[in-house]
Amino acid sequence: MLEVGAVFPPLLGALIAGLFGRSLGDRGAQGVTIGLMLVAALCGTILFVDVALHGNPRTVDLATWIASGSLEARWSLRFDTLSAVMVGMVTVVSTLIHIYSVGYMSHDPSIPRFMAYLSLFTFAMLMLVTADDLVQLFFGWEGVGLASYLLIGFWFDRDSANAAAMKAFIVNRVGDVGFALGIAGVFALTDSVAFNGIFAALPEVAARTITAAGIEFRAVELCAVLLFIGAMGKSAQLFLHTWLPDAMEGPTPVSALIHAATMVTAGVFLTARMSPLFELAPTALAIVTVIGAATALFAATVGCVQNDIKRVIAYSTCSQLGYMFFAAGVSAYPAAIFHLFTHAFFKALLFLSAGSVIHAMDGEQDIRRMGGIWRKVPITYAMMWVGSLALAGIPIFAGYYSKDMVLEVAWASGTTVGRFAFACGLIAAFLTAFYSWRLLILTFHGEARADAHTMSHVHESPPVMTVPLALLAIGAVFAGLVFYEPFVGHHYSGFWREAIVIAPEHRAMELAHDVPAEVKYAPLVLAGAGIATAVLFYGLAPRLPAALAEAFPGAYRFLLNKWYFDELYDRLFVRPACALGTALWKGGDLGTIDRYGPDGVAAAARGIGRGIVRIQSGYVYHYAFAMLVGLVVLVTLAATGRL
Template sequence: MTVAIVFLPLLGAILAGLFGRFLGRRGSQILTCLLLAVSALLSIPLLYKVGFGSGPFTVVLLDWIHVGTFNVSWALKVDTLTAVMLFTVTMISALVHIYSIGYMSHDPSVPRFMSYLSLFTFFMLMLVTADNLVQMFFGWEGVGLSSYLLIGFWSDRPSANAAAIKAFVVNRVGDFGFMLGIAGIYLSFDSAHLDTIFAAAPAMAGQSLHLFGMDLPLITTLCLLLFLGAMGKSAQIGLHTWLPDAMEGPTPVSALIHAATMVTAGVFMVARMSPLFELSEAALSTVAFIGATTAIFAATVACTQNDIKKVIAYSTCSQLGYMFFALGVGAYPAAIFHLMTHAFFKAMLFLGAGSVIHAMSDEQDMRRMGGIWKNIKVTYAIMWIGSLSLAGLPVFAGYYSKDMILEAAWGAHSAIGQYAFWMGAAAALLTAFYSWRLLFMTFHGAPRADEKVMAHIHESPLVMLIPLGLLAVGAVFAGMAGYDAFVGEDRMHFWKAALAVVGPDPIEAAHHVGEAVKLLPVVIALVGIGVAYAFYMARPAWPGRLAAMLPGVYRLLLNKWYFDEAYEALFIRPAFALGRILWKQGDVGIIDRLGPDGVSWAARQVARRTARLQSGYVYHYAFAMIIGLAVFVTAYVIGMEG
């Protein structure tokens, strides 16, 4: 069963990619969707079996690498954490595949697109089933490759090509730290096998690493290097700049990246390595600080964006911040619970935005929308459900998981926990505000599109609405269905030993916080909705007046805190300037001049001078022969005398 779940998407990717010309557009779509659907359905009994039944197991596929004492097998490690990820990834991916049938119906490269989607899913499944760090890195890099292919899928657009390269390069920064972390772990533990590392970790807790003349705490250094990789993949502040630009890819790609693959890889990795992170308070505090800061940073930026997909993209960045500060305070089950619920409502929001874009003739700017809810009522209802879940209002899935994260941060009773709680609470206020800003600007008010666009607004086809409906079920019921198992009374039986917790359990503390802490997220979410209504429905002139009153703050948020501009000045322009110097002065001026250009110039000179000897007069050639004969005779005579 496990092998089928992991490798059916790879089979679909190979068949659609290599034989798409013979399968055709419809054949490629049916094949890849069918294989993903089977994989998703198989993940349901697997989750029940591992979480509530016989427990974890490992499937060894083959011996992979043998170099000296370094031995690595290709094996599938299946515990509760893996089973949750398999369920989440395959379920979301299957629905995105089905949605793509309608959304990409007019694209000329459908087989290639479906192949890339399935390949993306396979690499994510390979990452979450890895039982060693080498195999995890294989899936990790495969996810990066697939994201590059999908973000730049429309390669005729320069902006898509630039976004794909940006995603690839920014992730290389984080991946360099991840590689150093893996290398450091192998050198320290003499193994890349996860269970071996975890068993030996407590004995290594007090050891130091001598590096650059300094003695650094070993476990903390290794964890921070691993977390640097997580920051890149999961778009945490500083390495987040690729995520909004990734919207250049088709909308199904955005949904898959933001809901189930790529950005969740970093969260999963930190949770998987929790036995190491639990041994370093400094590493956990760093994770919590970065996560909480990302949550508030991305929420502020989302409040001023006008592209409907970029608003949701920054929302993803903010929600990932929640997951990371949950990990940082030791609330690993809450982080994974939010990862699962977030996957449903975030995929639904992105695909709902795709339905809006489809109806609006590819328009993405919310300033050119408005007054369309009567034309696309199903999409309108879907966006409401997704926004209610994202804002964390009761009954909806986001309420159960996000509130548990905030309560766990408060229950941690630490300085970093308090920081995370208040940053998370502020981000919850802004989340509700920008979610309803999106709804009001997109669906309400006077129509701002031209008459031609308004005349063609229509609801999406059924093949796009059915996946949205199924995601809506998850966005409503996933929280209440999974609460007891993930973070409730049954959590110890459900998670077993998949997640490590050393010391006080913040989840247990979360169940005993005061009523004020429990009610605060809901109250501030309602306040955020009220403010959005006042600004964009009751008093639509207020946003412009506020921006005029605070022009510096508005420009800061509109320009995304100037991260891109800062990186342009600090890294990109100097890199290009250095490249031009090396090209002009080094490559052309020295290497080419002394190398191939110099050799060719010398050859031309010799040939030119030799050609002058070819005069065509016989007496010139006879004279040259006589001179040559005289030279040989002279040399011979001198040689005989010597």
């Protein structure tokens, strides 16, 4: 069946490459995983056309997952429009990343393990987006978390990679606590974990309240907020975003897979999937909007001063995810998914192009040590331009249609939080164009800043890397134009059918098509201004950025240190936890438990043993004296009548 063929081949590839990689060899493992990914991509594309474009949703029931009392979770593959869009996008982008990895990882000694991890990651994401209930979704959710830990820490001989993998795993666990509580709350509220059962029960339970810490909450609001906390962790929203930049410690294909089509988009998908719940929770929607808008602005400011080529693009991902969330927050879920869809192509293109630059520069990632290489890597240079134009939202490129739609729905919502999101989005649009062209100019133009040896070896990547770039570039150019009308056009509701539910009073999607002209053109004008500013700063007056940094050192350090979130969390959580752990270790474990427990008993036994040893001296007169003392004691006791 097509449904099984779209989901399970990556798992099969992961098992074969992981268990038999040594026997297959590097080429064998690559061939198996890529071949099976091609099968998944073909099936996923056919399903996208049949389910999303032709309107033939279906659910494939595989087995019983959990059956305990009223809790029943089925292992089913749900293919409605939302799932079909995600499956088609994930399988295609992941397949191209698998192919690209053949060239990028050609000199790595652990190629079968890497390919197995990539396929495992893809399978977990497919499990997530095809889930028919919250239990299976949680399985896929945790699966991508595990696979991301393995991929980020793939080069485990590097301390920085191990630390980044642990950080990603732990920060995501913080969000997952909220997600797990949200699932429990939804089950307690609706007596179901299946999406159809949950959505059918919501109208009857929408008015129920719950009291916590003496405060009364509407139950649906609390459940929606808890689910969003999980989404915040997985999609790196403000306060739970700190793992995302450090995830760049993994190989570049990992960065593309995590930041483009899979893990970080899971939170946006969850919000859209649970739209019937969020539509009953206006406070939760307002929180989603504010957090998304703040994330878009925060990440854009930080991206302007980063010097690692992959970290600049990583903060771009964080910012674009903020756009998706504030679109969802104003009930424009189709706009959020549309931007998610187009973003997958141009962000994967940008990451893989950055990997091509790193490959050409012999592992160098600092853009301050690049420059003057565009003639030596013309294909990579052109692909980076395409990705940057799409990211900046320049007309005909994919980002122009999706990002502008996100901003238009924020304005059209007419709410205070919507207008706040619109303002943050406009500022972020200017900054996005600025740091994109800063990256282009410093990486490819100007004088060569690398050493002569590195420059002499700069070369274009092989076709196995550049062909996936070209295919992604097609999506980065045309995905917005081709899919605008079905995704967010006037008849969007017919396309999404029952996969996304929007309350009648939330009309941002309809009103977005009639916003004033200044709202429509403001993002484009600001993007142009951002590009012009970058050209001025790094092309025409290259000394200006350093002068500004010297003139405003506090602001520069604030941005360079990512608003000091890591330092703040270190002071608030890490140091107190370490201090408490040290106190419990030294005072509780060593000072009390060990002292009076095992160590104390052992010390007493040793002391008694030493005393007994002293008695056994081996001298006859010592024994005679002891006998005499004993005799005196016995006689004394007998004489006094105590014996």
